[in-house]
Amino acid sequence: MTSPAIHIHDLSKIYVVNEREVGVKAALKSLVYRRTRDIHAVDGITFDLAPGEIVGFLGPNGAGKTTTLKMLSGLLHPTAGEVSVLGHVPWKRDKEYLRRITLVMGQRNQLIWDIPALDSFELNRAVYRIPPEDYRLMLGELTELLELGPLLQKPVRNLSLGERMKCEIASALLHRPQVVFLDEPTIGLDVTMQRRIRTFIAEYNRRFGATVLLTSHYMADVEALCRRVVVIHHGHLLFDGDLSNLVQQFTAHKTIVVQLGNCQSDLNSYGDVVSCSDGLVTLRVPKAETAHVTERLLADLPVIDLLVEDPPIEEVIERIFAQEPL
Amino acid sequence: MKALRELYMQQFKTTFIMMLQYRASLVIWMMGHVLEPLVYLIVWSIVSNGAGGSVGDYSTHGFAAYFIVLMLVNHLTYTWIMYEYEYRIREGSLSFALLKPVHPIHSDIADNVSAKLVTLPFMLLIAAGLAAIFKPAATPALWAVAAFVPALLLAFILRFLLEWTLAQAAFWTTRTGAINQIYFVLVLFLSGQIAPIALFPYPIRVAATVLPFRWMIGFPVELLLGRLTPSDALTGLMAQAIWLGVSLVLLQIAWRAGVRVYSAVGA
Numbered sequence: 040m041t042s043p044a045i046h047i048h049d050l051s052k053i054y055v056v057n058e059r060e061v062g063v064k065a066a067l068k069s070l071v072y073r074r075t076r077d078i079h080a081v082d083g084i085t086f087d088l089a090p091g092e093i094v095g096f097l098g099p100n101g102a103g104k105t106t107t108l109k110m111l112s113g114l115l116h117p118t119a120g121e122v123s124v125l126g127h128v129p130w131k132r133d134k135e136y137l138r139r140i141t142l143v144m145g146q147r148n149q150l151i152w153d154i155p156a157l158d159s160f161e162l163n164r165a166v167y168r169i170p171p172e173d174y175r176l177m178l179g180e181l182t183e184l185l186e187l188g189p190l191l192q193k194p195v196r197n198l199s200l201g202e203r204m205k206c207e208i209a210s211a212l213l214h215r216p217q218v219v220f221l222d223e224p225t226i227g228l229d230v231t232m233q234r235r236i237r238t239f240i241a242e243y244n245r246r247f248g249a250t251v252l253l254t255s256h257y258m259a260d261v262e263a264l265c266r267r268v269v270v271i272h273h274g275h276l277l278f279d280g281d282l283s284n285l286v287q288q289f290t291a292h293k294t295i296v297v298q299l300g301n302c303q304s305d306l307n308s309y310g311d312v313v314s315c316s317d318g319l320v321t322l323r324v325p326k327a328e329t330a331h332v333t334e335r336l337l338a339d340l341p342v343i344d345l346l347v348e349d350p351p352i353e354e355v356i357e358r359i360f361a362q363e364p365l
Numbered sequence: 366m367k368a369l370r371e372l373y374m375q376q377f378k379t380t381f382i383m384m385l386q387y388r389a390s391l392v393i394w395m396m397g398h399v400l401e402p403l404v405y406l407i408v409w410s411i412v413s414n415g416a417g418g419s420v421g422d423y424s425t426h427g428f429a430a431y432f433i434v435l436m437l438v439n440h441l442t443y444t445w446i447m448y449e450y451e452y453r454i455r456e457g458s459l460s461f462a463l464l465k466p467v468h469p470i471h472s473d474i475a476d477n478v479s480a481k482l483v484t485l486p487f488m489l490l491i492a493a494g495l496a497a498i499f500k501p502a503a504t505p506a507l508w509a510v511a512a513f514v515p516a517l518l519l520a521f522i523l524r525f526l527l528e529w530t531l532a533q534a535a536f537w538t539t540r541t542g543a544i545n546q547i548y549f550v551l552v553l554f555l556s557g558q559i560a561p562i563a564l565f566p567y568p569i570r571v572a573a574t575v576l577p578f579r580w581m582i583g584f585p586v587e588l589l590l591g592r593l594t595p596s597d598a599l600t601g602l603m604a605q606a607i608w609l610g611v612s613l614v615l616l617q618i619a620w621r622a623g624v625r626v627y628s629a630v631g632a
Binding site for chain 2: 132141
């Protein structure tokens with residue numbers, strides 16, 4: 040059995056933050072006495088990633104995703120727990136380790152703003168000691184896959200958000216990292232650009248066998264790229280497994296879509312009517328009652344068509360994040 | 366070593382390209398470097414003329430020589446790292462530097478040196494223009510000119526390391542402006558920027574000898590102008606070497622502690 044590319048065991052991070060009440064009195068009091076509070080950003084999470092695996096790392100804002108990625112990339116020192124990435128302890132920040140990983144943050148820029156991306160790429164070539172031939176080949180591949188051709192000569196400030204993101208990703212991958220941490224790489228991009236970046240990540244993973252841990256709020260990213268997802272909330276691990284199992288585990292309902300001649304008014308007796316338009320009715324029914332409700336619908340109503348399906352992944356995730364009972 | 370040389374060469378190129386982008390800001394920075402010593406030069410020329418042509422050992426033309434050379438030395442040893450560091454930490458760009466497999470100080474050194482190389486010809490032209498106007502007078506010996514080169518180099522390294530170390534304060538406070546202000550006032554007085562150290566009262570001359578500031582700016586200037594004995598020069602070079610060693614140790618301590626804080630509270 041191969042050893043995992045990423046091994047995380049009982050990982051925790053507690054931030055100690057200063058706290059005070061509002062007002063002048065509280066401000067003066069805080070000069071002599073400071074009250075602090077522990078924030079458990081990550082609370083005892085455990086999971087592994089096999090070499091070459093792409094895993095979606097999901098959770099609402101503040102769940103602890105970015106904190107975890109920063110611990111994995113060596114930017115943050117954990118409060119407790121073990122982490123090993125490619126056999127290295129990340130926060131020791133060995134040069135050898137840093138040459139084998141990358142972190143792309145969709146909301147932060149690495150490229151030098153006022154000069155063409157190609158000049159920043161050249162600097163990265165020297166920083167990562169990429170041999171000239173490898174650099175030429177990799178730049179060629181990235182240019183082709185991300186369609187960077189006309190963008191490389193323009194000052195970064197003149198690029199659109201999507202164009203800049205493509206250049207950011209290329210810049211972060213020039214040294215051909217074996218482990219790639221992607222923190223919302225498609226944030227703010229239009230649908231076409233999101234799809235292009237998604238396709239590229241899949242292709243990079245396929246060509247180079249890289250291990251990818253991806254956070255994204257766009258479920259389309261996760262569905263397209265990740266068979267497996269890890270879900271955290273309030274720093275705790277909620278789920279680790281196949282995306283399809285996530286739906287099974289966290290949903291107690293099914294969706295029945297019925298095509299009728301027109302919208303019936305008394306369908307509430309079959310389940311919760313989610314929508315009704317042009318005779319197409321969507322019902323939400325408890326999972327255990329699906330067969331019975333379907334039978335009743337077919338027996339009672341002039342059904343043209345009927346489809347039983349799991350609720351959309353967005354809906355499931357939304358409910359998990361909102362911590363509603365499912 | 367080859368990889369580091371390659372890194373420096375590439376950083377030189379990048380800084381050069383960036384400087385061509387920021388031409389206006391470059392001119393403004395250079396104007397600042399010219400105006401400050403020029404103001405002191407004019408003030409001291411007026412004082413000297415009013416006092417019958419000299420103050421202490423400095424004649425009016427001696428002041429001209431002092432401040433013109435000081436302008437060049439200050440320009441060559443100046444760093445802007447203390448202004449930048451807080452921004453790097455606040456905006457998170459330091460995180461990306463920490464993810465790279467080279468110490469961030471290398472890109473700062475290369476960036477600083479290349480900026481100096483690009484601007485030096487212009488500063489030399491300005492110095493020549495000022496020399497034509499103010500007619501500086503100095504009588505340097507050949508050995509002093511030769512000793513000026515290592516003294517200038519040590520002055521640059523010392524100032525760079527010290528200011529890089531002080532810049533690390535940004536790891537602990539987001540308001541480094543006050544620290545920078547105290548530092549710049551100390552430099553102004555005790556490095557010989559506002560007036561040659563020899564003109565200050567005895568206690569200040571002692572303070573200037575003990576503290577690092579004079580060795581970063583005033584000492585190479587005095588050396589080149591032939592105002593030091595060989596023994597003074599040797600003492601100065603030794604003082605530079607000692608402070609350089611101290612700065613190097615302080616830098617490592619501050620950097621390690623700073624990164625520890627950074628990686629504890631969130632990057």
